[in-house]
Amino acid sequence: MSQGGPRNTLARIRGRALYDFILEYFLTLINVKTDPLTPTFISRRVTPGGETGFTSIIDLTLATGGVEVVDWKVICGSEDFGDHRPVAYRILLPRRRPVSHAEALPSLLTGYPHHLTDWSRYKEASDALLDLSQLQHLPMTRPETAAAHLLGHIIEQLVQATKRATPYKPRRDPLSTEDPHTGSPRNSQGRRKVNPWWDKTLREKRKELNKFKRDPRASRENVIRCRGEYRALIRQKKQQAYRAFLDSLDKEDKMYEAYKRVKSSLSASATPSLLAGDITPEQTCSKLADQYIGTTAAAQPSLLSGSEASVSRCPNPHDSSMFLGHTPACMISEEEVINSLNAAKGNSDKMGGADGLRWRHFIEASEKLYRLVATLFSWCLAYSIVPDAWRVSLVVFIPKPGRDPTSVSSKRPISLTPVLCKWFERTLLLRASGIQRYLRDKGHQFAYLKQLSPLHAINHIVSFKRTHKRYFCLSVDVKSAFCEIAHSAIDKGLRLAGCPEDVTKWFSAWLETRTGHAFFRGSVASRQATPGVGVPQGSVAGPTLFTTAIEDALETAEIRIKERLVLTLRVNPAAVDVQIVAFADDVTVLVGFRCKVRLSAEEVQDLCQYELTRAFAYTALRMDPSKCQSLTNLRSASEGEGKELRILGVWLNRNDTWIKHLTERIEKSKKIGFALARFARSSFGIGPACILELYRRVMLPVVSYAIEFWGPSLANVSYKRMVNRLGNMAIRTAFRLGKSFPQHLSRTLADCGATSTELLNLAIERQLHREYSVGPRGKALERKWAQELRERAVDATAHHEILGRSTPPTEICPQVRILGKEEAIAAEQGLRNQLVRAYTDGSRKPPEETPNYVPSTEETIGSAAIIYQGGTQRVLRARLPPSATTYQAEQYALVLALGFLIKHAATLPDSTAYLFSDCRSALQSLSTQNRDHWTQVILGRVQALQSLGIDCAFVWIPSHQPEGTIPGNDEADQCANEARLIPNSQMARDVPIPVAHTKSLLTEYIAAEKVKQVQGINDPGLREMVKSQRQRDIVQKVMKYYKNGRVLNLLAGHSKILHYYVSKLKPDHDPGCRVCPGQQHDMAHVVLLCPTYADSRPEWLTGLGSVSITESRFKIFLKFLERIVETAEGNGLGLS
Structure with missing residues (x-):
């Protein structure tokens, strides 16, 4: 380093101290302000003798602790950068793997990853370890001590069962740069690069292939066969992994979470940012704990050892004799416990508390657990017992989108509490x-x-x-x-809501004296929660x-x-x-x-x-x-x-224009969709067709948020143009097209409709079948909206089925029995002696020509119900409109039977009515209480019958059985067929138009639009190519490298890409070219070089990579491919 002034020695000393400080705390300094005249790095040079020398020094002001470097002059080489100017810097961790919540939090199951658990083995272990004798031979007499003993037994045995069924994986050092097993270096995020589709099957297949390659006695055919199987298996695994990846993105919040994970894995700043003014994670963690938990320090977290419990006792505590011989009046049943556990199955893999147990550990456990847990919950509710572990929360922080990451308000605290406590909370909420x-x-x-x-x-x-x-x-x-x-407001609210006294008392005790342990980037700050809030x-x-x-x-x-x-x-x-x-x-x-x-x-x-x-x-x-x-x-x-006002993710304004909302949703769709597309390409190696599927399943749902309100605006041309740009961009991304390529042609070949058409169809469906929707505002927009409906043959004035009604859920839980085929037949035979039985059926078939019926092109739908009352029989029939579905016909038959039972409830010979149906989905909708029209009608009639003292039991029976197996179902099916012949004048008029009928009309409109797109292609030859299935087959047959794609997978847009793909075409069966000796007869040679096709080869084809492909050149190239196919087939070569 050259001598540049009297202060250079001081600068070097401070620079060395600063460098040591950076190495000690693993810090990286990044210049916030773009200033090219200021060096923003320290580089270090190692001499041959082993000494370390600095070749440059950072010019900065850092006075936030540890090292202070101010007011000095830097000289690098012979260049003088002038006097010092203050520069703002951020401090970040190195680009290594961020510490996840699961790794940073203390747990009894640290090192036992739940995704590796053998759940069948876990269930067997839990069945062997859980001991029901703990309920009868409790050595303690106080209720809180007994509850602590029972809780400790449950947690300890489930933890032991998990350890038996899960392989031990020691936690890796997040800052380590080597793999603990192989010693090989990790990637920049600190972990080995593992493809999501790689598994044991592929590993074995690769070993088999390598074995053939190393074996000198292996034939070439075996190597080729094994290589083909290996590559086919890779393609299959990639497709399966990609399908699973898409299936996990069923909601927008999951899409955004996946986007954040993808961005964090690619970003240099993968770890959460420190707050402003902090240089260590401990400082930030302490500030967050003071803000969101409390200011009173608490003991550091420790793993559960004895599961001791504290208790908030009643004013008159129970003595020991009362507890041992007393059953609590508020006893919680095993059925309540099971129902509350089943409600959590959708979140089975979410993190728990310090015990490390997740929801799935309780769902997959032995059935012995239900009785133990029911007893524990009963004691906790009866005596207001709150175990110490249930008062402790492990608090982690997730960033709020769109906020300054260095401010306290940008972090959202999430409290992780034991799953057993959450289970009890859910049980209490179901009771209240x-x-x-x-x-x-x-x-x-x-x-x-x-x-x-x-x-x-x-x-x-x-x-x-x-x-x-x-x-x-x-x-x-x-x-x-x-x-x-x-807490006083919570207590007041619960009493006003009519919450049971024992539930209110337990919640009050649970909220008192809580402790939170805040975790941030490996640092822990423990605080007592602020009292009373x-x-x-x-x-x-x-x-x-x-x-x-x-x-x-x-x-x-x-x-x-x-x-x-x-x-x-x-x-x-x-x-x-x-x-x-x-x-x-x-x-x-x-x-x-x-x-x-x-x-x-x-x-x-x-x-x-x-x-x-x-x-x-x-x-x-x-x-x-x-x-x-x-x-x-x-x-x-x-x-x-x-x-204007933004509320719940929707922009509202005075004039009911939705430009700002739609613009925001389009930008968010592009941000999420294209990031996931890049991730999918690098992880799964997928083709253009898969990218288009991501466009349909991710980007369109993000854009269509709240389309119930802004959907009618799509009738305006300007809105259509906005959303169509998004679809055009997605297609260009999928096929790597240049902007100059005709968009209507690419849409047609990709079998993808216009974005505005798909969104407008969705808006029409939501407008007709949702109760929370608003129509167009303004006469001009109303006329355009009406025109869009007429083009799709949709009648907006008709009675449409409304889905997702906000009516309160009924408290009726009808008895629904769905057994296996043989068990269902035996159950029906055993119930034939019941006094009140009803068999229902629905039928949808083409019309039959009979003397009393005029044939029609429309299908006919009929419903029928046969009611047996002792020795009497009553038949009910109804014909439904052509727009109805078979599912609706089955439901309508149940409605007919229930209506008859309500009308004749006073004369029924029994208090229980059995209704048999061969439609499994209709009965399942009753057990899950779906919000479709006829399910709500059926539940309402069941409730009306219960008020009249009649209970209903619904039983599923298999259909299409040999004649005489279920006589009642055979008769109901015959009556349903007869009901289809009822005259139109007697057709049921109370049947709303289902969603399926509306979707069919909209699908037909999209098909018609695709035909119009083809007709819009100017070149007649190209238009015929698009319409001809034979032309498409020729392209797919020749360009067999892309088997899962369509025409545009290989051709379109950019000649460089076309050249790249042509060079990757697989060789034909014939190993050599008959015209060109020594040349392999592959498709790249045939298309580009072989003189056999010189007379028909386009002159511009040899210049691929430097010429652009227009519509006319595209058409000429397709004709050239057709000539190749015809010549090869005529010579008997064949192309596979």
Whole structure:
């Protein structure tokens, strides 16, 4: 390093200290400000003698701790960069594998990954280890001690069963750069590169191939065969892995999580960012713990050793003799325990608490567990027992999208509590089902309620806005809502909701004296929770407790705002309408006026905020006025305020235009879709057809969010143009096309409709079959929307089936028996002596020509039910409209039978009616209580029969059995066929048009649009090629390298890509070219070089890579391929 000034020695000393500091803490300094004149690195040179020398020094100001380097001059070589200028830097960990939550958290099962567990072996081990004698021979006498002993037994035995069924994998050092097994280097994220499709089968196949290659006695045919099998197996595994990858992306939040994982694996900053001003993870972890848990320090977390329990006892505690001989009045049954466990099967792999057990460990355990858990839960509820382990939360932090990663508010705390505690919370919520009815009846809350979603809340807001000439919408931000909700407010809310006293008492005891251990990048900060406030985020009961706590405050605020407005404006109360809509802690105040308003928008907003603050005072929640948003058409003092509002992911504005919302969704779709496409290509090696599938299953669902509201806008040409750009970009990405290639041609060959058409069809379906939907706004848009419906032959005025109704779920659980085929036949034979039986059936067939029936081209649908009452028999028949489905016909037959039973309930000879049906799906919809039209009708009639003292049992029977096996089903099938011949004048008129019929109309329209696309191709030869299946087969036959693709997989767009693919074509059966000696007879040689086809070979073909392919050249090339096929077949060579 050259000498550049008196301060250079000091600069070198400080630079060396800074470098040592960076190495010690594994830090990387990145220049935030783009300044090319400032060196932003330290490089180190090792001399042949082993000494280390610095060739340059960082010019920076770092005064945040550890090292302070300020005000000095840097000289690199002979260049003088001038005086020092301060530069802002970020501090990041190296590009190595981030520490996952599962690896960082303490657990009794550390080193036993759950995805490697042999679950059949685990069930056997748990059956052998769990001991039911623990219930009869308890050595303790106090209830809390007995509960602790039983809890310890359950946890200890399940942990031991897991260890027996899971191979031990020691935790790897996240900062290690070598693999612990092989010593080979890992990639930049600190882990070995493993393909998601690689498995043991491929490994064995590769060993077999290598064995053939090394064996000098192996024949060439065997090597070729084994290589072909190996490559075919790889393709199969890749396709299976890709299908599984797509199936996991069934919801938008899962798509976004996958996108974040993909981006973090490719990004240099894979680890969470430190907060502003911090240089170590310990500092950030401490700040997050103070913000979200509490400020009082607590003991560091330790693994469970004895599972001791603490208890919040009743005012009159039970003595020992009462406990040993007393059965709690609130005894929880095994059925309740099983029902609450079944409700968690969708989250079976989610992380648990410090014991390491997940939901699946309890789902797959022995049935002995149910009795043990039911007894434990009964004791905990009866005596308000809360084990110590259930009061402890392991708190991890996930980033909030779109926030500054260096601020505290950008982290969302998630509390990980033991699964057994979550199981108990779920059981209590099922027992206190009145809370759901209470919240639904109030009508303010739309979160965490069955059959309600954010779209219902948005529909409420949009409908309110459209039904009021003058309106004001205020969206309020609540600071740290779940962390600051008062426990007194929760207790008050539970009592107002009619929650049982013992459940309320247990929740109060559970929320007291909680401890949280915050984990951030390997650092731990333990805190006692702030007394009297907060619910653990990530718990099962936390969201319900929060929504119940604020419900009374929402109702109070709604009343007070209306009273203040009526007094201020001096109008009739009917002239002011105030409603409050909440989705968890997202609160929106809706104010509508039917009179002249003298107040400005700012005055109405101040009034609403003041009353909300008063109403929420007892909940300890605080509003953030700076983050409030408003949407109004009232006069405003500030220009631009109140014009638009973003709520629950949807942008609303005054004029009901959806440009901003659609633009945001398109950008998010491109961001997620193209990132996942790049990941899929690198991980699975998929072709263009698979990329198009990702476009349909990921990108289109992201764009179509809330299409129930903005869908009619797609009737405008400008909206169609916006979404079509997205589809065009996806096709170009899939086939690597240049922008100049004709888009209509690529769509036709790719068998992909226009994006606007697919989205518009979805919008029509949602508009007709969803209750939360709004129509077009404005006469011009209404005319365009009506025209779109007419083009698809859709009648908007007809009665359509409404799916997903927000009606409260019925509490009726009908008896449904679905057995195996032989068992079902035996069960039906055993029930033939019952006094009340009904056999139902539906039939859908082409019309039959009979003397009394006029033939028709439409299919006919019939339903029939045969009711046996003792020795009498009654037959009911009905003919359904042609738009009905067989599934609807089966359901309608059940409706007929139930209607007859209700009408004659007083004369039925028995109190139980058995209904037999051969439609398994119709009976399954009853057990799961689907929200389709006829399922709700059937459940309503079952409830009506129960009120009349008649119980219903539904039994599945197999269809198409030998005659006489089930005589009742044979007769019902014959009657259903006869019902199809009922005259049109007597056809059932109460059958709504199903979704399947609407989808069929929309599918036919897409097919017609594809024909129009073909007709739109200017070149007649090319148009015929697209229409000709033979031409497509020729291309696929010759270009056999891409077997899973279509025409455009190989041809289109860019000549460089065409040249690349032609060179990869597989060789033919004939090993040598008959015209060119010494040349292999592969397709690349035939297409590009062989003189046999010189007269028909396009002159530009030899210049592939430097010429562009137009429509005419595309057509000429296809004719050339056809000539090759015909010549080869004529010579008897054949092309496989």
